[in-house]
Amino acid sequence: MEKIQSFFWYCSGADTETLKKCPTDSNKYIGIGATIFFTGLFAAFAAAYAFYTVFDQAFFAIALGLVWGLMIFNLDRYIVSGMRKSNRRFQEFKIALPRILLAVMISIVIAKPLELKIFEKEINAELSVMAQESYASQENAIRNQYTAPREALQSEIATLKEEITLKAAKRDELARIAQQEADGTGGTGQRSPGPIYKIKKADVDQVESELQALMTTNNQLIAQKQEALTALIQDEQHKVESLEEDSVDGPAARLESLDRLSAKSTAIWYANIFILLLFIVVETSPIIVKLISQKGPYDYELETTEYRFEAASYKDKAFLHHEIKKQSEELSAREKDFVKERLDIKLDQA
Known part of the structure; x- marks a missing residue:
């Protein structure tokens, strides 16, 4: 159980050592981490299906799907971990807005291949109609x-x-x-x-x-x-x-088929919208949770840790500045002594 907890903490982008000091925030970050993990998993499934329709090779599609899922997982993890809680809600929203827009774009990318899989039977039937229309169009042209x-x-x-x-x-x-x-x-x-x-x-x-x-x-x-x-x-x-019926089965053709089905059927159009909204909610939920949640012990502890590093950095910079200034003053004193010594030598020679 502890390994699962640590894994979801890692998925949430939280610092595990800091989070261990704040047990009251544990469940919140477990939920955030689980959401990010399953979003990456859905992305991997969606990408694998999309690549399979393009290359028609299971191993290649699975490999690329895993790479895509890991990329989405890492991107979501970075988006959530980069957010910091403060007492200014409007400022937090301004900072989170680009991340929310990015999450919406990711949701659209993830949802579309899964929509193609969900409506696969209807799409295959529509593809047959499109192939017949293409054949008829070529015949009429001839x-x-x-x-x-x-x-x-x-x-x-x-x-x-x-x-x-x-x-x-x-x-x-x-x-x-x-x-x-x-x-x-x-x-x-x-x-x-x-x-x-x-x-x-x-x-x-x-x-x-x-x-x-x-x-x-x-x-x-x-x-x-x-x-x-x-x-x-x-x-x-x-x-x-001599005409042959075209094999209409690529991603572009399937997207066009889904668009035609949505235009013909109100039920399919609503289903597409609900699926897309579902993924947008899932993808943006970790960000929304961090926005609407109160500043907790983990946020205070993290702020203290970061401030400690910032203060130590300022201290090191101040010390370095003092050393440089001191060395500069010593060098200036040596230059003055050297000039005075050269003048004394010239006076003695005169």
Whole structure:
């Protein structure tokens, strides 16, 4: 039990020898030390999970997680141990404010990987949706590349066919008029074919000749364009079939997935906020405890110890200053004697 107590004292950043003289403050610093220890432990778990999602290697992730946890533990220990109690609460708060902000930042860093682990099932489902959306986006991008040339070929083919259709329609119309002229149902109304019928029949033959020539030319062009359109469609289909669904599973993708889930679900959004607030409370609790607690025996004893060292330092400085001044005065006296001796020698020589 004493070893556990000493360990949590160490975690709190308190001086164990001084704390032994103040048993009434023992439980307070045990609580502070335990909070700092478990915060570092949570940080190690969170970092190990985050590194595992990046490197996908358990040993490497555990090693880096331990290093990160120890760093957070040491930083928290330094933050709490650096605070000193005084009788001025506002001054204490001003000194503690940067430490509180730092603790909040650490809380956010620690909480986020654990949030990813807590909502892992929901995130995996959302990642599948994101992968499908990514695949669909790539497919649409490919199809959009082929839309304009495909529509252009289809339009050209339709135009060529329309030309043949219009020419055939004109031929049929002229043939109908010539036939009416021949049977007396139209034109001059005479039943036997006459010179007018021959003229109309000649028009039909001419248009028929033009139609055959147009069909020969256009059908060749239609075949070429149809072949090009088929090749274009096949190339498009080949590129679509060669697409592979991206593996969306990195930390950035998981953070984006969690953000999408929070936007979709109010419950998940509130859960994220509560988890973050929980870690902020845990991380800042040692600092808050030191701020709101009264100045105890440990603080007085620590202040006395530090003042004793400070007073001894001032005393050593004063003694050193006195010795330097004394040596300086002695040196000045020797210089005066030396100058006087040199003057006496010059007077004797004169």
